[in-house]
Amino acid sequence: MQILEFLKDNLNLIYILTLTVFIGVEVIKNIPAVLHTPLMSGANALSGVVIVGAIITMLEADPTDYIALTLGFLAVVLGILNVVGGFVVTDRMLQMFKKKKS
Amino acid sequence: MMITLDIIYLIATITFIYGLKLLGHPETAKKGNLIASLGMGLAIIGTIFLHNLIIPTFVYSLIIAAIAVGSVIGWLMAVKVQMTKMPELVSLFNGFGGASATIIGLVEFGKNIGNASQTATTMAAIIIGSLTFSGSVVAWGKLNGRMKSLIRLPKYNLINNLVILGLIIFATYFVMSASNSQMLLYLLLIGALIYGVLFVIPIGGADMPVVISLLNSLTGIAAAITGVLYSNMVMIVGGILVGSAGLILTFAMCKAMNRSISNVVFGAFGSSNAAVGDGSQSEKGDIRSTTISDVAILMNYSQRVIIVPGYGLAVAQAQHAIHELEQLLESRGVQVKYAIHPVAGRMPGHMNVLLAESNVSYDKLAEMDDVNPEFKNTDVVFVVGANDVVNPAAHNDASSPIFGMPILEVADAKQIIVNKRSMNPGYAGIENELFYNPKTSMLFGDAKKCIQELINEVKNM
Incomplete structure (x- = not known):
């Protein structure tokens, strides 16, 4: 019963999850092998979206709670590393795919 | 807000x-x-x-x-x-x-x-x-x-x-x-x-x-x-x-x-490699190793050369050297191509990125399915630091852990040169019978060093 209750309360969320899974699959399907590495790297950068949560953690933290602020700080640093590093590395990989003018 | x-x-x-x-x-x-x-x-x-x-x-x-x-x-x-x-x-x-x-x-x-x-x-x-x-x-x-x-x-x-x-x-x-x-x-x-x-x-x-x-x-x-x-x-x-x-x-x-x-x-990979390096080598035939100058001559006088790059090339940072060799051979009228296995290197597509870095042109990179029929018209296949992706065991040894994996059919070519540092098995940890093929010659040594010596040798011809 609890499970049904949970489903009912989170129906919108479940719809979003289902649809997003399909979008992810569709968007990635039939990618040439050449692009697998840049794609993985790009997807990796996107997973850095966790930084948004890290920022919220810091914003919501009690300003006197130094432990929470320190942890939040660390989470933001790690998250932005993932984002910036990920996008820059992907860009570098793709830079090399530029067609040479012959 | x-x-x-x-x-x-x-x-x-x-x-x-x-x-x-x-x-x-x-x-x-x-x-x-x-x-x-x-x-x-x-x-x-x-x-x-x-x-x-x-x-x-x-x-x-x-x-x-x-x-x-x-x-x-x-x-x-x-x-x-x-x-x-x-x-x-x-x-x-x-x-x-x-x-x-x-x-x-x-x-x-x-x-x-x-x-x-x-x-x-x-x-x-x-x-x-x-x-x-x-x-x-x-x-x-x-x-x-x-x-x-x-x-x-x-x-x-x-x-x-x-x-x-x-x-x-x-x-x-x-x-x-x-x-x-x-x-x-x-x-x-x-x-x-x-x-x-x-x-x-x-x-x-x-x-x-x-x-x-x-x-x-x-x-x-x-x-x-x-x-x-x-x-x-x-x-x-x-x-x-x-x-x-x-x-x-x-x-x-x-x-x-x-x-x-x-x-x-x-994990099944590498778990069935108990037989590697045992006394069964003699029945597979002998390994023949070759020299830089032999390979240089062979390539210089070929019509078509296909290069099969693998992770060994990446480790040795030889992507620029191989491009130089390719250009040199092309200038001598040799047709040169790269055959890229989908999982060559450390990640799918990794090899393409590496070669693109050294300005190898797009149309020289051939994907596996396109290039496989071409091997039989190829004079020399130069395998650089690749192993499992050219292992015929994938076709003819049902007990092999890589059995069924699509491979580059390099054995169809007239001559095969394999550049490796040693006879150590590849990452799958299995023996490669291609190395014992009578058409195969082994060129032992670091990929970058070997290729650079090849370039010098070809230049002097």
Whole structure:
């Protein structure tokens, strides 16, 4: 019963999850092998979206709670590393795919 | 104010989907990456400034400082890394994302005591985030050689399954009991970290790309779970996108190697290599080694040469040298092509990136299915640091762990030159009978050194 209750309360969320899974699959399907590495790297950068949560953690933290602020700080640093590093590395990989003018 | 943030999140979400879509085509990939990164930037800036909270200035300064520090370090790491070291860097960045999700879970835990569904979400974020972190770090260590490539505890599959089962039971009990014990929380964290290590250590080097892709997918899921905690749409959708895209990519890689995901994770690779190096060599025939000048002459007077690059080429940083050799041979009227196996290098597509770095032109890179019929009209195949992708055992030895994997049919060519550092087996840990083929000559030595000597030799002709 609890499970049904949970489903009912989170129906919108479940719809979003289902649809997003399909979008992810569709968007990635039939990618040439050449692009697998840049794609993985790009997807990796996107997973850095966790930084948004890290920022919220810091914003919501009690300003006197130094432990929470320190942890939040660390989470933001790690998250932005993932984002910036990920996008820059992907860009570098793709830079090399530029067609040479012959 | 809040509605503006929601709109920004919506825009960011659209850029993620559209960016990922554009990343799937060579001409638009760069634009896709840029669009997605702009969306991410928008989401980050929006999150910092658009809210109803009253935030003391020093918290703002802390956030900005964290972003500045992380951006600079991340940017430097990404710009400085050599292209051959890229796969491990991706793994490391991925680990950072997982760690970030874990920390968020740890901080949020205290705020949600008594709320079963929030606590369950927090636990999931901590477990998935931290096992991704430790697993990615192990994968990073394996790829850059800091860690021994294969460590197998006795009955490792059983142990791993018991550990993860234990973690789930423990987490369920934790949620049910509505406990607020920090100690139990850290115990859970340590358990998940250990599981991440146990998960990756028994998996061989050849399978690391698959593992990294899988862990990448998990980081996405961790991000999405964290998003559920805040009902934050951009995190949920972005995370799930990465989760499903990463999973599809993982399957694509497994498919290229003709292996199932369970085969990779529960490991059959390299476990049946007991026969390697035993006395059976004599019946396979002899290894013939050749010299630089012989190879140079052979290539110089050929009509068609196909180069098969593998990870050995990447390790030796020989991608520029091979391009120089290719140009030199072309100037002598030799037709030169590269045959790229889908899983050559350390990640699918890795070899294309490396060769593109040294300005090898697109049309010289031939994919496996296109190039396989051409081998029989080829005078010389030059295999540089590749092994498993040209192993005929994939066709004719049903007991081989790579049986059924599509390979480059180099044995059809008139002559095969294999450049390797030694007779050591490849990452699959199996013997390669191609080396005993009467048409094959071995050129032992470091790829870069050998190719440079070849270039000098050809130049003098």
